[in-house]
Amino acid sequence: MHDVIVIGGGYAGMAAALQLLRARRRVLIMDAGLRRNRFSRASHGLLGQDGVDPAEIARTARRQLEAYPTLEWIDGEALGAAGGKDDFTVTTASGTSHRGRRLLFALGVSDELxxxxxxxxxxxxxxxxxxxxxxxxxxxxxxxxxxxxxxxxxxxxxxxxxxxxxxxxxxxxxxxxxxxxxxxxxxxxxxxxxxxxxxxxxxxxxxxxxxxxxxxxxxxxxxAPRNRPATPVAEGLGCALAETPFGTQIGTDETKETSVPSAFACGDAARAPHSLTLAIADGAWAGMQLHRSLVF
CATH class of the missing domain: 3.50.50.60 (FAD/NAD(P)-binding domain)
Incomplete structure (x- = not known):
């Protein structure tokens, strides 16, 4: 049983996981490996990383997370989520199932060009x-x-x-x-x-x-492409979606909790507008709120 299962190992998901790992919580990250900015050669506007290849930013972040002993990382797609508070189950494309007390959807978005x-x-x-x-x-x-x-x-x-x-x-x-x-x-x-x-x-x-x-x-x-969460796994759990001028996103409250109690969402799939800086900040906030939900 993990404390938190993070579905999506992009920048928002990793930023959330970092807060939880530093609180010595057991975190599982499932990542399909399709970063939204994988087509770009350089990332701009991110303090301290201006002009850096976004793939290198992601690799560095993952290496830093892997230094924490309570992290487990699975390279693979999450196909479905079920359950509720303190007992969620996430099934992967390879057929394995994993349990967690909390869920975080950091799915990213697909761009309808x-x-x-x-x-x-x-x-x-x-x-x-x-x-x-x-x-x-x-x-x-x-x-x-x-x-x-x-x-x-x-x-x-x-x-x-x-x-x-x-x-x-x-x-x-x-x-x-x-x-x-x-x-x-x-x-x-x-x-x-x-x-x-x-x-x-x-x-x-x-x-x-x-x-x-x-x-x-x-x-x-x-x-301005229309956006929607990159996979329907949050919607399949019953999370309400919200319409924005940019498309469809996962609805959350100010703590980043979705309409399904103890399931949270962050990053481009759960906020607008979108940028790397904002996704990281949103993920860090979600990680802190997830930790609070486990404490209180």
């Missing part, structure tokens, strides 16, 4: 979602924002801090007159012709080919 030829290959390389993470490297060049809905206007306004912006509506919405005036007031260009595909190198400048054959060159592109 716009269906544009050439975009998926460039995700995390020349197409991004967070200007705080990747805007600086675009050196105040031309930035394209590919709309996935009306919230793209907000994304374009934000990206305007990092370069000269063109909002590519791509049929996701039709700007009204007030929106057009707002964009013009902030010198944001508007392009309403649908996108045919993306061309150019996978990393570095990106070229947008429009449906009418025109080509637009950008230092980089931003878009």
């Amino acid at each position: 716009p269906a544009i030829e050439g975009l998926a290959e460039r995700w995390g390389r020349s197409v991004f979602h967070c200007p705080y993470c990747d805007g600086y490297e675009l050196a105040r060049g031309r930035i394209g924002v590919i709309a996935t809905g009306p919230m793209a206007v907000h994304q374009a306004r934000m990206a305007n801090e990092w370069g000269t912006v063109t909002l590519l509506t791509n049929g996701a919405f039709t700007p009204d007159e007030a929106t057009r005036a707002e964009l013009a007031a902030h010198a944001i260009a508007l392009e309403e012709t649908p996108l045919a595909r993306l061309e150019g190198p996978l990393e570095g400048p990106a070229q947008v080919v429009l449906a009418d054959g025109r080509r637009l060159d950008f230092a980089g592109l931003f878009t």
